[in-house]
Amino acid sequence: MRRGNAKRRAVMVGGLLLAAAFAGAMATGPVMAEDKITIGVAMPFQGNGWQKGFLAAAQWAAAELNAKGKKVELSVVDAAGDPQTQIQQINNLTLQGVYFIILEPLSDTALNGAIDNAVNAGIPVLTTALGSVTNSKAVDLQFDYDELGEKYVSYIAERTGGKGNALNIRGLAGNAAEQAIQDAYVKALTKYPDIKIVAEVYGDWNQSVAQQRVSAILPTLPDVNIIFSQGVAAFGAAQAFMSAGRDVPLQIYGFDGVDANLLLELNAKSGYQSVAINTDPGIGSVAVNVAVAKLSGIDVPMKMISPIPTITLEDLKTTYKGMADSDIAWVKYDYDWTLANVIHAK
Secondary structure, eight states, X not given: OOOOHHHHHHTOOOGGGHHHHHTTSSOOSOOOTTSOEEEEEEESOOOSHHHHHHHHHHHHHHHHHHHTTOOEEEEEEEOTTOHHHHHHHHHHHHHHTOSEEEEXXXXXXXXXXXXXXXXXXXXXXXXXXXXXXXXXXXXXXXXXXXXXXXXXXXXXXXXXXXXXXXXXXEOSTTOHHHHHHHHHHHHHHTTOTTEEEEEEXXXXXXXXXXXXXXXXXXXXXXXXXXXXXXXXXXXXXXXXXXXXXXXOOEEOBOSBHHHHHHHHHHHHHHOOOOOEEOOOTTHHHHHHHHHHHHHTTOOOOSEEEEOOOEEOHHHHHTTTTTOOTTOBOOOOOOHHHHIIIIITOO
């Protein structure tokens, strides 16, 4: 049976021998019904809408579980984009004696030691959203990027007849999830050899950066009728084209309010048609549900997949009507849905 926080802390001595101090610090059985479950959420940064949506989804799931009688509390830390800070934060969460750590890793290798420290202390670690780590002790909840690439590229190909010149706006250079998304696009594009990528820039998953970098190369580009991007870059790319007095090419939009509202505006003005397809910030709710399931004694797979939703114009006009520019769309995945469709998925 899992013991209280005081006992876990009592055997931890800190310093360079963290791992030795943590080993055997607590037993790993299911929590008691009356226990408060503290879940550490180690975020990479909170400066964009997607990460704000992830946190909002995690908080929503915790509130839903609390309403059903669980006692779930989130302890959230923000590494501000620095892997070394994230290592320290994971170790601090371990020393604090949280029951579980949800981690969006800023590196696939640098965090392995901190993950070992937590797992050796009996604290499960789940990696999610930004990619996997090479430490096999971490539970892994990710997106199926091949599914994302197939959905994304297929929609573009259907709309263009499988032909066109494309500008490719990548995400944050060096990030594992960014590379996985790019690889998925490239794989899906092999079916459509007449779609040509004529230029590529990095948008850093940031609307302003994407706008600046697209604006800088726009005068050098041939006619472009397709834009590939990752999430929030769509808005920045559209702004660059409009500022240059050019029509916005066909592109798929992210889930941010600015993306959604721009798509609605373009549709109202000219009949412009598209959809939003993106990795879903709602994975934050799935992660919390998985944590509570594992702590409740449910057998959780070491590898799990979260869905890739498509949001249509009709969805934006109804389900997500009235989104502010600062909002982001995300799907609410409750505990029972997570059990049936993620943890026990066939």
